[in-house]
Every structure is written in structure tokens, then in C-alpha cells.
Amino acid sequence: GRRFVVVGASLAGLRAVEAARKSGFDGSITLIGAEPHLPYDRPPLSKAFLDGADLPAFRGEEVLRDELGAELVLGTAATALDTTAGTVHAGEREFGYDALVIATGARARTLQGTDGLRGVHTLRTRDDAQAVRRALDAGARTVVVGAGFIGSEVASAARKRGRDVTIVEALPTPLVRAVGQTMGAACAALHTRAGTDLRCGVGVEAVEGEGTVERVRLTDGTVLAADLVVAGIGAVPATGWLAGSGLTLDDGVVCDETLFTGAPGVYAAGDVARWHNPMFGRHMRLEHWTSAAEQGAVAARNALDPAVAKPYSTVPYFWSDWYGSRIQFVGVPATDEVRVVDGGPGGDHFVALYREGDRLAGALTLNGQTQIMKYRGLIARGAAWTQGLEFAGRRRSAAM
Ligand code: FAD
Incomplete structure (x- = not known):
């Protein structure tokens, strides 16, 4: 056979x-x-x-x-x-x-120079997650390196468990490549509102400790006390x-x-x-x-x-859960134009559309579960940017 x-x-x-x-x-x-x-x-x-x-x-x-x-x-x-x-x-x-x-x-990409230091983890496998969970059980002061989706979810989970959490992000705004500048900032606001200490535009100089992590030294001279360091750096x-x-x-x-x-x-x-x-x-x-x-x-x-053999064709889709809110993205984060068409970056709900040329290329929602797949369908059908805006307008008036 x-x-x-x-x-x-x-x-x-x-x-x-x-x-x-x-x-x-x-x-x-x-x-x-x-x-x-x-x-x-x-x-x-x-x-x-x-x-x-x-x-x-x-x-x-x-x-x-x-x-x-x-x-x-x-x-x-x-x-x-x-x-x-x-x-x-x-x-x-x-x-x-x-x-x-x-x-x-x-x-998972690992933090350089942390080999063998206890309390420093990535989060890709079940065994990784088990180790992070044990540290959170023990009440760890948590430093997350990287404000991407996984790092942000870890921060959110640690806050939910009442832990002090600092996120260190090298870029001035998180998630720029994933969702663009404006919407990256809008997502970052969720951290601040939940009491997570988000520090952007600063790198990790060294992760230090005697056998077990004790502190994280940042490139701006700040020293953060830490029992748990989770690297979410891709x-x-x-x-x-x-x-x-x-x-x-x-x-x-x-x-x-x-x-x-x-x-x-x-x-x-x-x-x-x-x-x-x-x-x-x-x-x-x-x-x-x-x-x-x-x-x-x-x-x-x-x-x-x-x-x-058949081709595999798709409109990319992912979700991420932070602080009880759901972020969803469909398509590609085109940069010709990003327009918030519903809600506002500071609130509990928003919809933002991404334009590439005259086409609707992407959509990002915060707590927009009832809409996101509609946008995915529009993108799959090659909808024009104006169709995306019209659809958003109809949704808004239906909601009023
Ligand atoms: P993987 O899940 O990476 O599995 C690959 C497997 O191959 C692993 O078990 C690995 O050990 C094994 N392997 C590697 N090398 C070898 C080898 N040489 N020989 C044999 N085996 C090997 N996506 C979303 O859309 N939404 C989310 O909210 C979301 N959350 C996530 C949270 C976490 C913590 C992680 C890690 C991922 C998340 N993802 C999410 C992404 C999603 O889980 C991945 O896209 C998905 O797991 C990919 O599946 P895969 O089978 O291609 O690869």
C-alpha cells in the first residue's frame, strides 16, 4: 500500500x-x-x-x-x-x-544570554505554559518582553490573577506590523487601562540573577524586579x-x-x-x-x-483575547489608509478598515464578533474600499 x-x-x-x-x-x-x-x-x-x-x-x-x-x-x-x-x-x-x-x-525566539536562568520562559508549548502557570501560581512579579499578541495575552492573564505586570516593547508603538500605527496604539491602550505597566521604545539590556531571574535591566537604565520573565518576541x-x-x-x-x-x-x-x-x-x-x-x-x-491538486486561497484571519475583550483581524494590514468606522480607539468596541489602492484589504475589530466575518467575506469577493465604507455605514445606522 x-x-x-x-x-x-x-x-x-x-x-x-x-x-x-x-x-x-x-x-x-x-x-x-x-x-x-x-x-x-x-x-x-x-x-x-x-x-x-x-x-x-x-x-x-x-x-x-x-x-x-x-x-x-x-x-x-x-x-x-x-x-x-x-x-x-x-x-x-x-x-x-x-x-x-x-x-x-x-x-519561539528566545532572549539572548538567558540560557539556563530559571524563571525565564517563552510560550509555545504545553510544557512552556505549565512552567509559566506555576510561576504565576507562586505570585510572580512578571515582566513580559514584547507587546505582540502572545506577550499581551500573557500580561492579560497575569493581571487577571492579580500579578504586577510590566511589558517592555522595543518599538515606540506595539503591533505596528500586524495592525499599523494608529490601531497598534489603540490596542496598547487596553494594557494601560487594565493596570499593566507598558513601556515602549525601550529594550532589554540584560536579564540578571543568581541561577534564578531577579531583575531585568532596560536600555534606559531602569531596573525592574522580576520573578518571571516571558519573552514574546516572535x-x-x-x-x-x-x-x-x-x-x-x-x-x-x-x-x-x-x-x-x-x-x-x-x-x-x-x-x-x-x-x-x-x-x-x-x-x-x-x-x-x-x-x-x-x-x-x-x-x-x-x-x-x-x-x-487544488489551490489554497484565503483571507487571513486571527483573534486574540485581552482583558476580557476580543481582538479580531481579517485580511492584510495595508497602509494606504486606515479608517476607524465604528466606535473609538479609547472605548470597548471599534471597527477599523484598511485600504490598499481602491480595495478593501483588511478589517480590525475590538469586540466586533458579529461583524468581522462579514468583512472577511467582502475582502474575499474583492470588494472596493467604498463598498467597505458603505457596509460600515449601514451597520452603524442599523445599530442606532
Ligand atoms: P505548531 O502548532 O507550531 O506545531 C508544530 C509541531 O511540530 C510542534 O509540536 C513541534 O514540536 C513539531 N516539530 C517541530 N519540528 C519537528 C521535527 N523536526 N520533527 C518532528 N516534529 C517537529 N492563532 C490564532 O489564530 N489565534 C490565537 O489566539 C492564537 N493564540 C496562540 C497562542 C499561543 C501561545 C501560540 C503558541 C500560538 C497561538 N496561535 C493563535 C497560533 C496557532 O496556535 C498556530 O498558528 C498553530 O498552532 C500552527 O499549527 P502548526 O501545526 O502549523 O504548527
């Missing part, structure tokens, strides 16, 4: 396995994952999990083994890919494949194991619009994949839950039936 191998046992990898069986594939499936855990969901790690919530696996071991008939090779990192022989090397074993999905995601695609494979690696595994890497039978999905998104006519690498899940399924179907 044919052999389907998936490397990376998280969201995209799991969806790949499920889609393979759903499409009727009856050959062997092997799921290889570096972490010892069954696939689990990451978004709760920086949210409810830090407040004591459980984190169940997506699927039980019986479902994966018996219903989906997958061989699980967990706690084992793949170390090499040979695209000529059609093999993956992992933990002293060689796995031959006819179809392969690469779903190794991304790993993630890098986990492609180290693909060195020498011949695949094109450029901030991720470069793929065409069908998630095909160019090597026979080899597709990529999720945070590790930089693919050509036909909806926007450009290559993108997203670190968003929804696209990772969808790409896992598409990559599996395409890998198993390349003759009818």
Missing part, C-alpha cells in the same frame, strides 16, 4: 491525518512529532490555561491509532529529509513515504531539520498555491509554510490557527492526489 507520512504532530499535522482518511486513503499513515504529547491546541496556552483551565488533547490516542489508523511516533524529532530516496529520518529510524506533509510549525519556522533537503527555505518552506514544495510528493502546511496565496497574489506565511488547520487538510488531499 501507499505510505503517507506527516511530520509535526500539532494542528496542521492532525488535520492532515484526518483529511487523508476522510478522503478515503487506505494506506499507512505515520505521524511524527517532536513533543511527547498527543496533538493539543495552542491558543488556550496563553489564555485560559494560565488561569487554571485544563488542556485536553484534540483526539485521544485510541482515536488516532484505531479509528484513524495512524502510527504515532511521538517524542521524536525528524532530523533529515531525502527527497530523492523519499525518506524521512527520525530517531534512528528511516520512514519511506509516497506522500509527505511537512507541518513542523514554528518555535517565532521562527522550524525548518532546521530540512537543511540539505533541496527544498527552498526562505522564512519557511516555500510552496506554490497548492502547498506543493517542488519535491515529488512533498507538501507543507501551517506555520512552517510560505505559500502563494492566490487571493492576494503574493507569498505569505501565516501564524494563525484557522489557516494552519485548513492548510493541513488541503496539503494532505493534494499530496495524496497531486493530479487534481
Whole structure:
């Protein structure tokens, strides 16, 4: 029978396995994952999990083994890919494949010079989150480095638990690349209102302590006492194991619009994949839950039936939860114009639209759950900027 191998046992990898069986594939499936855990969901790690919530696996071991008939090779990192022989090397074993999905995601960037210092963490895995949660349980004075989405969620969770929190952000305004200057400032206001001490435009000079972190020294001379330091300074695609494979690696595994890497039978999905998104006519690498899940399924179907491979096209979407509010973004943060069309940056609700040329390119909402997918639909249909504004106007008058 044919052999389907998936490397990376998280969201995209799991969806790949499920889609393979759903499409009727009856050959062997092997799921290889570096972490010892069954696939689990990451978004709760920086949210409810830090407040004591459980984190169940997506699927039980019986479902994966018996219903989906997958061989699980967990706690084992793949170390090499040979695209000529059609093999993956992992933990002293060689796995031959006819179809392969690469779903190794991304790993958190770490703070330089903090190796071995207790109390300094990143937040990417269940084990990371467990360590951060224990520190919060113990009442840690918390310093978060980086006011991106994950750092902001950690700050929010720590405030909810009554901890003193300082965020140190090197840029003058947080989230500029993600949502632009004005809206980055609007999101930053949520921190200040919740009592988080947000310091922008200042870097970390050193993280110091005897074995365990004691203080963070900033480039402006400030010294912050700290028992817990969480670095939320971004993630890098986990492609180290693909060195020498011949695949094109450029901030991720470069793929065409069908998630095909160019090597026979080899597709990529999720945070590790930089693919050509036909909806926007450009290559993108997203670190968003929804696209990772969808790409896992598409990559599996395409890998198993390349003759009818279908493109994966999407309007990027992500959400983030801060201080009981939900931030949602769809599209791309185009900078030709950003206009607040509802609510205000200082309040509990707003909608901002992003223009690229004469097109509606993106939308950001704070507590706008009933609207955001409408904007996603408009962007998917290639709506003009004026259509976006008209839609917002109708929403406003309907609400009055
Ligand atoms: P990952 O989830 O990164 O999984 C990759 C897996 O591959 C890992 O288990 C890794 O150990 C394994 N691996 C790596 N290298 C190897 C190797 N060589 N061999 C074998 N296995 C390997 N998105 C949103 O849209 N909204 C949110 O609110 C949100 N919150 C988040 C909060 C946190 C704390 C984090 C970390 C992410 C969040 N995300 C959120 C992003 C979302 O979780 C990711 O987009 C998604 O997990 C990507 O799935 P993936 O399967 O591509 O990669």
C-alpha cells in the first residue's frame, strides 16, 4: 500500500491525518512529532490555561491509532529529509513515504544570554505554559518582553490573577506590523487601562540573577524586579531539520498555491509554510490557527492526489483575547489608509478598515464578533474600499 507520512504532530499535522482518511486513503499513515504529547491546541496556552483551565488533547490516542489508523511516533524529532530516496529520518529510524506533509510549525525566539536562568520562559508549548502557570501560581512579579499578541495575552492573564505586570516593547508603538500605527496604539491602550505597566521604545539590556531571574535591566537604565520573565518576541519556522533537503527555505518552506514544495510528493502546511496565496497574489506565511488547520487538510488531499491538486486561497484571519475583550483581524494590514468606522480607539468596541489602492484589504475589530466575518467575506469577493465604507455605514445606522 501507499505510505503517507506527516511530520509535526500539532494542528496542521492532525488535520492532515484526518483529511487523508476522510478522503478515503487506505494506506499507512505515520505521524511524527517532536513533543511527547498527543496533538493539543495552542491558543488556550496563553489564555485560559494560565488561569487554571485544563488542556485536553484534540483526539485521544485510541482515536488516532484505531479509528484513524495512524502510527504515532511521538517524542521524536525528524532530523533529515531525502527527497530523492523519499525518506524521512527520525530517531534512528528511516520512514519511506509516497506522500509527505511537512507541518513542523514554528518555535519561539528566545532572549539572548538567558540560557539556563530559571524563571525565564517563552510560550509555545504545553510544557512552556505549565512552567509559566506555576510561576504565576507562586505570585510572580512578571515582566513580559514584547507587546505582540502572545506577550499581551500573557500580561492579560497575569493581571487577571492579580500579578504586577510590566511589558517592555522595543518599538515606540506595539503591533505596528500586524495592525499599523494608529490601531497598534489603540490596542496598547487596553494594557494601560487594565493596570499593566507598558513601556515602549525601550529594550532589554540584560536579564540578571543568581541561577534564578531577579531583575531585568532596560536600555534606559531602569531596573525592574522580576520573578518571571516571558519573552514574546516572535517565532521562527522550524525548518532546521530540512537543511540539505533541496527544498527552498526562505522564512519557511516555500510552496506554490497548492502547498506543493517542488519535491515529488512533498507538501507543507501551517506555520512552517510560505505559500502563494492566490487571493492576494503574493507569498505569505501565516501564524494563525484557522489557516494552519485548513492548510493541513488541503496539503494532505493534494499530496495524496497531486493530479487534481487544488489551490489554497484565503483571507487571513486571527483573534486574540485581552482583558476580557476580543481582538479580531481579517485580511492584510495595508497602509494606504486606515479608517476607524465604528466606535473609538479609547472605548470597548471599534471597527477599523484598511485600504490598499481602491480595495478593501483588511478589517480590525475590538469586540466586533458579529461583524468581522462579514468583512472577511467582502475582502474575499474583492470588494472596493467604498463598498467597505458603505457596509460600515449601514451597520452603524442599523445599530442606532
Ligand atoms: P505548531 O502548532 O507550531 O506545531 C508544530 C509541531 O511540530 C510542534 O509540536 C513541534 O514540536 C513539531 N516539530 C517541530 N519540528 C519537528 C521535527 N523536526 N520533527 C518532528 N516534529 C517537529 N492563532 C490564532 O489564530 N489565534 C490565537 O489566539 C492564537 N493564540 C496562540 C497562542 C499561543 C501561545 C501560540 C503558541 C500560538 C497561538 N496561535 C493563535 C497560533 C496557532 O496556535 C498556530 O498558528 C498553530 O498552532 C500552527 O499549527 P502548526 O501545526 O502549523 O504548527
